[in-house]
Amino acid sequence: MSFHDVFDRIRKRMRDLMEEFEAEIEEELTQTYSGVIQPLYTVTEYPDRYEVVLDLPYGDLNALSVKISDSTLKIECDLVKEIKFEKWSIHRNVSFKRYKVELKIPFDADISGAVITRDPKKHFIKVVFPKKK
Numbered sequence: 001m002s003f004h005d006v007f008d009r010i011r012k013r014m015r016d017l018m019e020e021f022e023a024e025i026e027e028e029l030t031q032t033y034s035g036v037i038q039p040l041y042t043v044t045e046y047p048d049r050y051e052v053v054l055d056l057p058y059g060d061l062n063a064l065s066v067k068i069s070d071s072t073l074k075i076e077c078d079l080v081k082e083i084k085f086e087k088w089s090i091h092r093n094v095s096f097k098r099y100k101v102e103l104k105i106p107f108d109a110d111i112s113g114a115v116i117t118r119d120p121k122k123h124f125i126k127v128v129f130p131k132k133k
Contacts, residue, residue: 035097039077043103050109052127056099058083059123066127068111073103073127108132 040055056064056077063078082095105111109129117126 035082035095036100037083037096037098038101039075039099041101041103045106048131050106050129050131052103052129054099054101054125054127056123056125059099061118061120061123061125064118064125066116066125068105068114068127070111071105071107073105074101075103075125075127076100077125105129 039059042053044051044053052073054075058079058081059077060080061077065074065076067074077099079097079099082097084095106129108131110132111129113130115128117128118124119126
């Protein structure tokens with residue numbers, strides 16, 4: 001392998017990474033300007049389980065959608081009313097109408113044993129995945 005071949009491979013890899021980065025940024029901007037916002041969440045690992053807690057203020061928990069696949073947890077939820085962050089954000093002219101998040105599930109999580117609980121007063125959702133044995 002020549003010196004130029006190595007640099008060609010590096011350039012190609014950098015180009016691929018930039019295209020991937022641009023696609024992710026475009027997806028985020030498209031979601032933001034289409035009224036979709038990502039909720040705050042935390043993933044905590046315990047010796048026997050994983051817990052995913054999502055904060056969905058103003059979320060309509062009756063319109064909650066939770067989809068679990070082999071490696072992905074997808075959560076969507078309509079908002080009770082449109083929200084604008086007029087005073088604090090660069091998105092002053094954008095109204096948010098929906099929450100949406102897609103998270104990777106750890107490889108050792110048992111998705112068949114997943115338990116979903118809601119706290120309608122605090123607008124929290126908790127998804128618990130036991131670990132595979």
